[in-house]
Amino acid sequence: MEPYIMTEKLRRDDMIVKTKYAKDYNLVHRYLCGDRDAGQELYASIYPLVQQFIWNHTNAKTLTESVKEEILSQTMMTSVEKLEYYNGTSSFSTYVCGIAKFKILEKIKSSIKESEKENNIINIEENTSIFDNPLNIIIDKELRETVAKAQQMLSRDHQQVIQLRLNGMTAKQIAEMVGMSEDAVNSMFYRAIKAFKKNFENIYYK
Structure with missing residues (x-):
């Protein structure tokens, strides 16, 4: 997973902030600075949690397995794109599950529209x-x-x-x-x- 370039705002922030979720925040900070190992550690820890969240909030009648996999992939990609917005006020897994929740709703709404068309x-x-x-x-x-x-x-x-x-x-x-x-x-x-x-x-x- 390629690290994203830091914004100017984050480049000026050289301090590693201490929060309740300091470990997550520091891993994100390091990843944004180009530390790929930090990125691998970060996503390896949250991947199964996010996957479980998606599967727990959908079922076979709502969304197919392939669509769930698509949601998981899109969620991970979006979380990387929006990485700089994570501020450490929640766990990183909670932050990414919030993205997954939005992706699930998008898919369900799309499914409903298709159903109406048919x-x-x-x-x-x-x-x-x-x-x-x-x-x-x-x-x-x-x-x-x-x-x-x-x-x-x-x-x-x-x-x-x-x-x-x-x-x-x-x-x-x-x-x-x-x-x-x-x-x-x-x-x-x-x-x-x-x-x-x-x-x-x-x-x-x-």
Whole structure:
């Protein structure tokens, strides 16, 4: 991994700053100064942690294995490009996992857009527990078209939370990814389902 050239700001900072995460900060500082061994040590220590973070926050239904590998690669590349912005206020692995989180969201949003282009039909459950046992709506062409229209009428947030849940992500995983509480995600999903049903009824029974 080739070291990046230091910015003028960092060139003037010859002091090795002592922080709670001094080891990480000092390795980054040395790597920016051209020490390749420091870079290898830095990334060897965080690679498995970042990989685990990505795999824990996605699943086979959400993103394929090849896409996860792509996210991991892009995350590492971006972390090197943004290396000078690491300031030692968190561990370097946490800093890179933050980048990974953004990359995951980008991929999921892209996946949702592709799904919409292909006019995929979302499956809505009709059960006492709307979070656990979806009942797929697969009937005739007219009904499927109504489902698609009702989905398109939802806000972007409601479309995404429904799609993520139906792709197999738990409320906890979504909450960690978007920086919300698990209760807030469940509440949003409930409101999204309620809005969808209202849209569906307004279209189908008008």
